[in-house]
Amino acid sequence: MNSIMKYLQLHNLLLKTFILSICFLGITSCAGQIEKHATALKFIPEQTKIHANSISLKAETLPEYRVDIHDKDYQGNQISGVIRTVFQDSKGNFWFGTQSGLCRKDKNGLVYFDLKNRIGQGVTVHVILEDKMGVIWIGYGGGIAKYDGTYFTNYHEKDILITGGLWSMLMDSKGTLWVGTTHGVFTFDGKAFTPFEIPEGKVNPNFGVSTSKMIHSITEDSKGNMWFATNGGAYRFDGNTLTNISAKDQSLSNFVNQIIERADGTFWISTVNGLFLYDGTSFKSITEKLLGKDVGVGCIFEDNIGTIWFTAKKSDIYNYDGKTFQKIEAKIKITDHTVLPFEVNQDQQKQEGNFLPFPFQVYQDRQQRLWFVGFKGAYRFENNAFVNVTRIGPW
Known part of the structure; x- marks a missing residue:
């Protein structure tokens, strides 16, 4: 027993x-x-804190900005010759990330902030976002800055946040900051950058800036999955597994520019050979019949009524309402703020459209107005025409 x-x-x-x-x-x-995606290696950045007033300049104290000093046509007093991004914060202020730095339009006017990289050079701002605490985060070529309403805290790291290194940035729903660079993806907890491993792609010889680890954009979908547009395809990370979505279809280029989730739950992916719809199972070319098989699509955006806006051949602008494609005519609306010199005929200016955007971003503000920013400044699309928003408006 x-x-x-x-x-x-x-x-x-x-x-x-x-x-x-x-x-x-x-x-x-x-x-x-x-853990296999986040390595033990960490990069500790240098930190500098500076009062906003010490690096701010009011627009009215600066010389008029001309896109081309040799061009006699009207150019307006542009916000900047190249605007990479526009963002409206929770207080209604507009922020512009430009090739020559950062500026903000608030109730007191337009102010420029003279941000510098780790070696004292001016910066190109690629991304501006706001966290749940109302802190503004700025991603620029050589670093990251956060603005708490009084001070800018700058984070510089000589190995990953080199000049031109940062290309994309996103604060996810859990408060994690994801940073896309020419050296791959990193997460940032306010103290250190931790690499997030994504397989290398290829260098695109047709792009001025291109590396095998280039991360063009980062987004989070409605289920909390992270998406990465890379030179090796479109990747999705569900918290456990990293999957190359574009590997499922050979017609989809590995050079992916942007990924967005539409309100209907489908994903639209822009690549160097067109715009594709991904329904979770298969891909469908949206632009092959419209543009041909190998025409690149850049930025894409869905507005509040479900219309898709996108750019093709770098500067052509299209929209798609679910049934019909429309190419937006190159036409500028002359406003009361526009003062033309005597050499320029207003009707001729409307037809020529010399200062139309070469868009890097399409954005909709809290007033439901559509912005197009890129080469030659900032524009809003109103009444089927582009309105050039200069330093003096119209706001």
């Missing part, structure tokens, strides 16, 4: 040990799926 009891006790002990070992393996397996 005693021997039977001892046998049962031993059997139960072995069974518990087996179950615990299986649970442990399951836990470490799941953890391993996450």
Whole structure:
């Protein structure tokens, strides 16, 4: 009898040990799926803090900005010759990231902030966003800055945030800051940058800035999945597994520019050979019949009524309402703020459209107005025409 009891006790002990070992393996397996994408290597940035007033300049104190000093046609007093991004914060202020730095339009006027990189050079601002605490984050070629309403805190890192290194940035729903650079993806917790491993792609010889680890854009979908547009395809990370979505279809280029999720749950992916719809299973070319097979599509955006806006051949602008494609005519609306010199005829200016955007971004503000920013400044699309927004408006 005693021997039977001892046998049962031993059997139960072995069974518990087996179950615990299986649970442990399951836990470490799941953890391993996450950890294999985030390496132990961390990059500690240099930090500098500076009062906003010490680097701010009011627009009215600056010389008039001309896109081309040799061009006699009217150019307006542009916000900048190249605007990479526009963002409206929760207070209604407009922020512009430009080739020559950062500026903000608030109730007191337009102010420029003279941000510098780690070696004292001016910066190109690619991304502006706001976190849940109302802090403004600015991603520029050589670093990151956060603005708390009084001070800018700058983060510089000589190995990954080199000049021109930062290209995209996103604050996800959990408060993690994702940073896309020419050296790959990193997460930032306010203290250190941690690499997030994504396979290398290829260098695009047709782009001025291109690396095998280039991250063009980052987005988070409605389910909390992270999406990365890279030179190696479109990647999705569900918290455990990183998947190359574009590998499912050979017609989709590995050179991906942007990924957005539409309100209907489908994904639209812009590439160097067109715009594609991904329904979670298969891909469909949206632009092949319209533009041809190998025409590149740049930025894409869905407005509040479900219309898709996108750029093709770098400067052509189209929209799609779900049934019909429309190419937007190159036409500028002359406003009361526009003062033309005597050399320029207003009707001729309307037809020529000399200062239409070469868009880097399409954006809709809180007043539901559409902005197009890029080469030659900032524009709003109103009443089927572009309105050039200069330093003096119209706001």
